[in-house]
Amino acid sequence: xxxxxxxxxxxxxxxITGILWLIPAVPMxxxxxxxxxxxxxxxxxSTLAIGSLSFSLLLSLIAFGHVVRDWTLGxxxxxxxxxxxxxxxxxxxxLGWVLDPLSAVMMVMVALVGLLIFIYSIEYMKHDxxxxxxxxxMSLFAGAMLGVAIANSMLLLFMCWELVGLTSYLLxxxxxxxxxxxxxxxxxxxxxxxGDVFFLLGIVWLFAQTGTLLFYNGGAGSLEAGALxxxxxxxxxxGLTAAGAIGLLIFAGAAGKSGQLPLHVWLPxxxxxxxxxxxxxxxxxxxxxxxxxxxxxxxxxQAGALAGGTTTALTVVTWVGASxxxxxxxxAVAQNDIKRILAYSTISQLGYxxxxxxxxxxxxxxxxxxxxxxxxxxxxxxxxxxxxxCHEEQDIRRMGGLKADxxxxxxxxxxxxxxxxxxxxxxxxxxxxxxxxxxxxHWSVAKTPLYMLVFGALLTAFYMTRQVGYVFFGFNRGSKDxxxxxxxxxxxxxxxxxxxMALGLIGTPAWPWFRGFLDGRAVGFDWHGFIExxxxxxxxxxxxxxxVGIGLAWRLYGDQSPKPTEPDVLEAAAPLPWGxxxxxxxxxxxxxxxxxxxYGWWARVAEWxxxxxxxxxxxxxxxxxxxxxxxxxxxxNNWVDGGFDKSCDELASGGGxxxxxxxxxxxxxxxxxxxxxxxxxxxxxxxxxx
Amino acid sequence: xxxxxxxxxxxxLLFSIGLAGALTRRNAILVLIGIELMLNAAxxxxxxxxxxxxxxxxxxxxMFAIFSIAVAAAEAAVGLGLVIQIHRHAHTTDxxxxxxxxx
Numbered sequence: 003x004x005x006x007x008x009x010x011x012x013x014x015x016x017x018i019t020g021i022l023w024l025i026p027a028v029p030m031x032x033x034x035x036x037x038x039x040x041x042x043x044x045x046x047x048s049t050l051a052i053g054s055l056s057f058s059l060l061l062s063l064i065a066f067g068h069v070v071r072d073w074t075l076g077x078x079x080x081x082x083x084x085x086x087x088x089x090x091x092x093x094x095x096x097l098g099w100v101l102d103p104l105s106a107v108m109m110v111m112v113a114l115v116g117l118l119i120f121i122y123s124i125e126y127m128k129h130d131x132x133x134x135x136x137x138x139x140m141s142l143f144a145g146a147m148l149g150v151a152i153a154n155s156m157l158l159l160f161m162c163w164e165l166v167g168l169t170s171y172l173l174x175x176x177x178x179x180x181x182x183x184x185x186x187x188x189x190x191x192x193x194x195x196x197g198d199v200f201f202l203l204g205i206v207w208l209f210a211q212t213g214t215l216l217f218y219n220g221g222a223g224s225l226e227a228g229a230l231x232x233x234x235x236x237x238x239x240x241g242l243t244a245a246g247a248i249g250l251l252i253f254a255g256a257a258g259k260s261g262q263l264p265l266h267v268w269l270p271x272x273x274x275x276x277x278x279x280x281x282x283x284x285x286x287x288x289x290x291x292x293x294x295x296x297x298x299x300x301x302x303x304q305a306g307a308l309a310g311g312t313t314t315a316l317t318v319v320t321w322v323g324a325s326x327x328x329x330x331x332x333x334a335v336a337q338n339d340i341k342r343i344l345a346y347s348t349i350s351q352l353g354y355x356x357x358x359x360x361x362x363x364x365x366x367x368x369x370x371x372x373x374x375x376x377x378x379x380x381x382x383x384x385x386x387x388x389x390x391x392c393h394e395e396q397d398i399r400r401m402g403g404l405k406a407d408x409x410x411x412x413x414x415x416x417x418x419x420x421x422x423x424x425x426x427x428x429x430x431x432x433x434x435x436x437x438x439x440x441x442x443x444h445w446s447v448a449k450t451p452l453y454m455l456v457f458g459a460l461l462t463a464f465y466m467t468r469q470v471g472y473v474f475f476g477f478n479r480g481s482k483d484x485x486x487x488x489x490x491x492x493x494x495x496x497x498x499x500x501x502x503m504a505l506g507l508i509g510t511p512a513w514p515w516f517r518g519f520l521d522g523r524a525v526g527f528d529w530h531g532f533i534e535x536x537x538x539x540x541x542x543x544x545x546x547x548x549x550v551g552i553g554l555a556w557r558l559y560g561d562q563s564p565k566p567t568e569p570d571v572l573e574a575a576a577p578l579p580w581g582x583x584x585x586x587x588x589x590x591x592x593x594x595x596x597x598x599x600x601y602g603w604w605a606r607v608a609e610w611x612x613x614x615x616x617x618x619x620x621x622x623x624x625x626x627x628x629x630x631x632x633x634x635x636x637x638x639n640n641w642v643d644g645g646f647d648k649s650c651d652e653l654a655s656g657g658g659x660x661x662x663x664x665x666x667x668x669x670x671x672x673x674x675x676x677x678x679x680x681x682x683x684x685x686x687x688x689x690x691x692x
Numbered sequence: 693x694x695x696x697x698x699x700x701x702x703x704x705l706l707f708s709i710g711l712a713g714a715l716t717r718r719n720a721i722l723v724l725i726g727i728e729l730m731l732n733a734a735x736x737x738x739x740x741x742x743x744x745x746x747x748x749x750x751x752x753x754x755m756f757a758i759f760s761i762a763v764a765a766a767e768a769a770v771g772l773g774l775v776i777q778i779h780r781h782a783h784t785t786d787x788x789x790x791x792x793x794x795x
């Protein structure tokens with residue numbers, strides 16, 4: 003075992019932490035500016051997006067460098083900047099950001115992968131008329147995702163979390179003219195919302211219990227010892243502590259975002275979006291946000307565990323993760339859409355990450371997250387390149403023989419595929435997956451997840467080889483004039499391919515730098531890492547598994563090139579289970595007859611209530627008012643109007659009477675005047691007499 | 693010196709003559725002349741009451757009379773102007789035919 007030396011914590015904020023907020027803010031501002039651009043301003047839009055993300059990458063690298071330097075000096079960086087957002091009575095709602103190894107690793111990954119995908123998109127989206135809108139959403143996504151990475155507050159994380167959910171929705175439905183895309187966007191939004199409701203409940207509960215939503219706040223944060231102690235002392239239902247229950251609620255949110263088992267159905271449909279979107283959001287970063295979230299709140303998930311033990315929350319995470327890994331890998335075997343295979347593969351790999359978090363800790367899960375981000379982005383961009391080269395064809399049965407037409411895409415795709423399969427020694431996927439398997443081997447609760455994950459690895463190697471065999475080998479069964487993509491698209495592929503291989507170096511058992519970096523302890527280079535008990539045997543086993551998977555698939559699919567109309571080899575051998583897998587094990591149908599039917603029924607009940615009960619009440623009130631109005635009209639016509647008419651008539655006739663005095667003759671008036679004067683004079687005389 | 697009643701009698705006579713003229717004549721101009729006579733009867737009264745009043749040295753009645761004459765002159769001008777306009781419009785100065793203000 004490596005010697006464990008805890009580094010001294012570093013809490014004062016350095017200058018780079020002070021300006022850390024610029025990392026998400028700059029792409030968000032760029033997104034706002036792009037939103038105001040006119041459609042033909044394509045160059046400005048892409049320049050703004052790429053420029054702002056490059057800036058974020060630069061800052062992220064500086065921050066990362068800062069953390070690494072501290073680490074070499076034996077300091078575990080955890081610098082935070084917190085501020086009060088809202089003050090409600092005695093309670094404060096605080097926001098803030100944190101710079102620690104976890105956030106540093108995450109933001110460098112997001113910015114780097116994002117930047118490569120942005121560059122790739124310039125070419126891929128070249129002919130789309132909504133080019134500026136695309137970059138607006140992508141920039142907003144990048145900003146929000148970087149916000150998730152640096153958040154030091156559950157609330158800030160949740161806001162950014164919802165923002166990435168929103169951009170995911172917008173980008174899946176980017177081609178909203180297609181009904182399938184619009185439906186997929188809606189499905190993604192609603193499915194992840196189910197998880198988010200639980201997540202929000204967890205946040206509220208956490209706030210109610212600890213009075214703060216900050217993760218780290220110099221001892222007063224919700225993930226620090228004081229708050230966790232309080233949470234552990236608080237019992238919740240079914241023998242869980244409050245910490246465990248909140249952890250499970252948060253995990254529900256993470257499961258929604260990361261496509262874990264009950265809520266995975268949206269991710270394959272999300273492939274309706276443009277391929278760079280699939281690569282960035284639905285493979286490399288956003289779906290990994292759930293894994294990152296669990297890694298972030300790991301102290302909460304782990305609270306109360308004895309040494310070497312585990313907690314209920316982590317056990318649940320493990321089982322869900324392992325089941326997802328096998329389940330999705332099974333379905334991936336029988337898919338024919340190039341992107342759908344990768345989508346199920348993503349779900350499966352996310353299951354690996356969750357299982358890795360549950361059994362091995364933050365570093366194990368995060369290492370797979372990082373390596374997966376690179377090779378899955380590579381695979382998606384490679385798939386995009388293939389789709390682009392084959393004139394928007396996505397069915398792998400209508401491809402074939404592309405290794406000659408698209409050599410660079412083939413080479414990089416091959417690297418990505420081998421990394422995903424976990425091909426030994428050279429590829430990053432091998433080391434990260436091996437870390438998870440090793441953690442499963444040492445897990446104290448059960449050995450089943452280990453077997454499940456090994457079986458998953460076999461399936462992974464199988465379906466990836468099947469896909470590569472269909473796409474790149476044999477003869478071309480689709481359009482004849484497939485062409486290699488231009489350099490703007492292939493250069494990001496090459497860069498990603500480099501990382502897909504090189505990243506393995508920082509996580510080998512001999513030099514587990516990544517694990518030491520995240521856990522805050524020193525590591526040295528030591529060959530003896532390999533000869534820990536059981537490890538060599540495990541590596542040998544996984545190697546054998548990978549070779550068996552690749553070999554089997556190669557025997558069945560390599561260079562065979564069946565016609566598109568022919569049934570698959572396995573379908574011919576076992577049509578029934580193949581059909582189950584091809585139809586995605588009927589999960590969508592299951593939801594169709596349970597959740598959807600229930601909601602449909604409920605909607606009908608609500609409609610009936612609306613029409614009959616509420617609508618009836620409203621109509622009743624309206625009818626009563628109508629009656630009242632009729633009564634008023636009657637009174638008006640017969641009483642009020644009559645009175646008015648009568649008085650008007652009287653006035654008119656009185657006027658006529660008086661009008662007779664007005665003869666129009668001046669002398670008549672004068673005569674009247676004279677008479678009046680005489681009368682007045684007589685009155686005066688009379689009064690003086692009296 | 694003639695007693696006050698003498699002046700008042702003359703003024704009353706003048707007023708009555710004016711009133712009779714204004715009431716009986718049909719010609720608008722003659723009616724105006726009658727009105728002028730009545731005004732002058734009033735002026736005569738003003739002067740008489742001033743001279744036989746408690747402060748004959750104060751010239752107040754004279755001032756009233758002068759103002760009254762000036763106003764009467766203006767009034768006569770307006771009245772004559774109206775009569776001329778009516779004559780132009782209706783080619784008559786007969787007041788009995790001018791009854792368009794009848795209610």
